[in-house]
Amino acid sequence: MNSVNLKQLARELNLSVSTVSRALRDSWEISTPTKQRVFALAKEMNFQPNPYASSLRKHRSRTIAVVIPEVANNFFALAIKGIETVARAKGYHVLIYLTNEDVAEEAAIASSLQSGRVDGVVLSLCGSAQDTRHLLELQQRNIPMVFFDRVSEGITAPKVMTNDYESGFVATEHLIKSGCRRLAHLTISMCLSISLKRQQGYLDAMRRFERDGGIIHCGSDDEANYRLIRELLAREDRPDGVFASVEKLAVQVYHVCRELGLRIPEDVKVISFSNLVTASLLNPSLTTIAQPAFDMGKEAATILFRRLEKKYIVTPEDRVMLPARLEVRESTGAGLSR
Amino acid sequence: MNSVNLKQLARELNLSVSTVSRALRDSWEISTPTKQRVFALAKEMNFQPNPYASSLRKHRSRTIAVVIPEVANNFFALAIKGIETVARAKGYHVLIYLTNEDVAEEAAIASSLQSGRVDGVVLSLCGSAQDTRHLLELQQRNIPMVFFDRVSEGITAPKVMTNDYESGFVATEHLIKSGCRRLAHLTISMCLSISLKRQQGYLDAMRRFERDGGIIHCGSDDEANYRLIRELLAREDRPDGVFASVEKLAVQVYHVCRELGLRIPEDVKVISFSNLVTASLLNPSLTTIAQPAFDMGKEAATILFRRLEKKYIVTPEDRVMLPARLEVRESTGAGLSR
DNA sequence: AAATTCAACTACAACGTTTTCGTAAATAAT
DNA sequence: ATTATTTACGAAAACGTTGTAGTTGAATTT
CATH class of the missing domain: 3.40.50.2300 (Response regulator)
Structure with a gap:
């Protein structure tokens, strides 16, 4: 457990908890010398704000979920890498859930995400029979979703796909x-x-x-x-x-x-x-x-963050198309010389 | 946002918040009829407890972190699958962090995990110069770690490796x-x-x-x-x-x-x-x-959960060895017939 | 009949942050 | 000199859950 908290910092500095909190967020309400004292002690005591307290208070978790059918597949692995890259640059955390191509697991995961654990979801549907009620419920809870590759036509959400x-x-x-x-x-x-x-x-x-x-x-x-x-x-x-x-x-x-x-x-x-x-x-x-897997992941995450920052309005026909490339090799007869 | 909470359930049922909370956790202090009423309404209103409030109160997040050098690699992808499988069965959530083989990124990630965001960490070291101070700090914060494959010899923690x-x-x-x-x-x-x-x-x-x-x-x-x-x-x-x-x-x-x-x-x-x-x-x-990648992931996660449930005491020489298999094929001369 | 136990509940504080609303002192405006 | 404004901070109430410590009224014991 991380036991150094605002209260301790405040006591040590003879300040109030709120002042310390504000100082750490670099608020203009706090004088420069005070900020410096706070920063110094926070660093010295290796203070790390409790993310759960913060999430509870702010109704934002700085966490997104990635829901995919499988990971042992270069396409999805690269997509994860793209998503994680963008997320970490934005200071977000990435939860991963594998549906194993099973719509029941997908539904269970979607249901568990209704708790507000994540601010948004990047997902690629599983291939078994698609009943998308569980996703609609997520959407009704106002949890932004972005699809990539395996998109759902029945849901109004941004989609990143190939041609x-x-x-x-x-x-x-x-x-x-x-x-x-x-x-x-x-x-x-x-x-x-x-x-x-x-x-x-x-x-x-x-x-x-x-x-x-x-x-x-x-x-x-x-x-x-x-x-x-x-x-x-x-x-x-x-x-x-x-x-x-x-x-x-x-x-x-x-x-x-x-x-x-x-x-x-x-x-x-x-x-x-x-x-x-x-x-x-x-x-x-x-x-x-x-397919440009890494870029698709990056693009999907980027769109999601734009939505989270309210800089993005979803329209019914909202899709990004990243083209796939044909790479001709021997299995279709190219360069038969061996 | 998920806005249905204990308070609302309690008001609706003419019960106190604590009674509803206990009923939902199936406490023996609550009578069966009351429990049934609570369960029924909770289901009807699709109540999902706020994980952040719960984590804050209980000092447990039911979340683990997986820290690996890369994901676009079948070994790590399968390991993730093993970890995720065990974690979800246990009701845990899995955060993923990629170090990209960069010790500076690894250190930054380790540092961010000091906040108490996760209950434990499964990790495989990055290949660049190993200074393990950042990991020792994590350990000093009493965050259990389990290594797999790329283990650290300098840190006393369970290690899952191959021969x-x-x-x-x-x-x-x-x-x-x-x-x-x-x-x-x-x-x-x-x-x-x-x-x-x-x-x-x-x-x-x-x-x-x-x-x-x-x-x-x-x-x-x-x-x-x-x-x-x-x-x-x-x-x-x-x-x-x-x-x-x-x-x-x-x-x-x-x-x-x-x-x-x-x-x-x-x-x-x-x-x-x-x-x-x-x-x-x-x-x-x-x-x-x-290497038995999937099983290594499963084993690492299993050990971590045993530690989290305090059913496990770490000893300095604490390692599980899952043997790798030699698969002889043509590149070393087998079956040259084509 | 009084005291004790028990079952079934409630009140309230706590977890660590953030935010709203104050407020005192210092400065500026009149 | 009085009032208005600004600066820099503090008190306290949230956020939603859980744990501790009661509080009832009824059942049981003495």
């Missing part, structure tokens, strides 16, 4: 232009707007270039996903191009291809949304759509 | 038995005990098997590291076996080898401490020493 539709289109187009005839799209959720947009980009590109192909609906169970992908690639009429909406699925495609003896890119071309640092070192290197 | 010396020895031995004659060890810090232990394992294995080789001291500047590694591998008498102490450096070895046209494992064999999920998919797949 998912275009990226889905471009990814598909790239597969087609690399010579694929039968495609498959591996998606992670039918509830997330980003998934639907990527999927729509895929479908539109397919129609535009008159190709065939289906959509495989994967979930959060890795083993089930593996079986689905294996089944897909073991079929007689297997696709010769696979577009994975998240890197986890692309990794599984690689494993399945190894197991089935399929060559990438000769037999199957692969492209994926991904922020893997090792994409270029994979065998073969993986063509990716890389 | 770094043995792993360093085994990794080196594995390179030697794979046919390497000239080795090199890439280390990240001369201040971290884990680095020194891995290095000592390397040195002892070298002496034991009578091989030559040096140690390259890398830092936190990626570009400088790249130059160091490039210089090492461009030399006439370059090593034919490289043991990287962290995955970041192994990835750079791969890049340098590409650039220089060196073949792995034919020209250079590579082994690294790493938790990369894609280790087996790299070109060639990377032989790793994998």
